[in-house]
Amino acid sequence: MHYTFNIERGNFTDAGQASSSVKRTLKQLGVDPANIKRTVVALFEAEINAVAHAYGGTIDVDIDGEKIVMVVADEGPGIPNLDLAMQEGWSTASQKVREMGYGAGMGLPNIKKNTDDLKIDTKVGVGTTVTMTVYLN
Amino acid sequence: MTVKDIIEKLELECLNEANLDAEVTGAYASDLLSDVMGNARSGQVWITMQTHKNVTAIASLKDIPAVIIVRSGVPDEDMLEHAKDEDICILVSKEPTFQVCGKLYELIK
Numbered sequence: 001m002h003y004t005f006n007i008e009r010g011n012f013t014d015a016g017q018a019s020s021s022v023k024r025t026l027k028q029l030g031v032d033p034a035n036i037k038r039t040v041v042a043l044f045e046a047e048i049n050a051v052a053h054a055y056g057g058t059i060d061v062d063i064d065g066e067k068i069v070m071v072v073a074d075e076g077p078g079i080p081n082l083d084l085a086m087q088e089g090w091s092t093a094s095q096k097v098r099e100m101g102y103g104a105g106m107g108l109p110n111i112k113k114n115t116d117d118l119k120i121d122t123k124v125g126v127g128t129t130v131t132m133t134v135y136l137n
Numbered sequence: 138m139t140v141k142d143i144i145e146k147l148e149l150e151c152l153n154e155a156n157l158d159a160e161v162t163g164a165y166a167s168d169l170l171s172d173v174m175g176n177a178r179s180g181q182v183w184i185t186m187q188t189h190k191n192v193t194a195i196a197s198l199k200d201i202p203a204v205i206i207v208r209s210g211v212p213d214e215d216m217l218e219h220a221k222d223e224d225i226c227i228l229v230s231k232e233p234t235f236q237v238c239g240k241l242y243e244l245i246k
Contacts (some may be wrong), residue, residue, distance in 0.1 A: 020194065
């Protein structure tokens with residue numbers, strides 16, 4: 001099964017729709033609740049990262065009997081120092097984003113904790129592609 | 138302890154009735170959304186002063202039955218609408234986080 005969603009720059013109002021829709025699908029498929037939780041935490045965080053930092057992008061989700069693969073690809077500033085970005089507490093979020101309760105530098109660490117495989121391809125001035133895999137067994 | 142019990146004991150205003158009979162297993166107090174995303178557990182109520190729509194998005198994703206907004210915070214209109222769609226109970230306390238947490242801790246510990 002394949003699903004695609006769009007990400008709009010700065011549109012926090014609709015953020016979470018992709019995660020919500022994927023959660024509903026996984027529930028219908030009878031996926032184990034622990035795996036559903038891991039999946040939606042990772043997807044939501046990646047979605048918020050793209051909304052907060054990028055200029056726009058797409059989310060592609062593939063679900064088969066073995067795994068869930070989520071690819072969040074954005075056009076944006078890229079991540080200049082990935083090691084720093086992966087550190088808990090490190091954030092470059094704007095004041096506005098921080099006032100909403102984001103920007104605590106917990107997004108990428110949350111993604112890493114909740115996925116079995118995480119790959120981040122990033123190029124400064126071009127964009128970032130985050131590929132997250134959750135294995136079902 | 139159900140959501141309904143908590144509403145009565147903490148004298149909370151209920152802006153969206155949902156999950157009133159849900160069993161509350163604990164609470165998580167935080168205004169950092171990724172903290173809640175990463176650490177809150179399903180069945181807990183969420184105590185916060187955040188009042189925007191992402192609160193209900195997270196509550197729904199984490200199976201949080203009720204959100205308690207502290208210090209008479211006013212939820213955004215789209216947050217309330219979303220709470221209705223997603224069946225999240227929205228409660229408001231006149232008191233700040235510390236007092237709400239203390240009272241709830243006494244009830245649930």
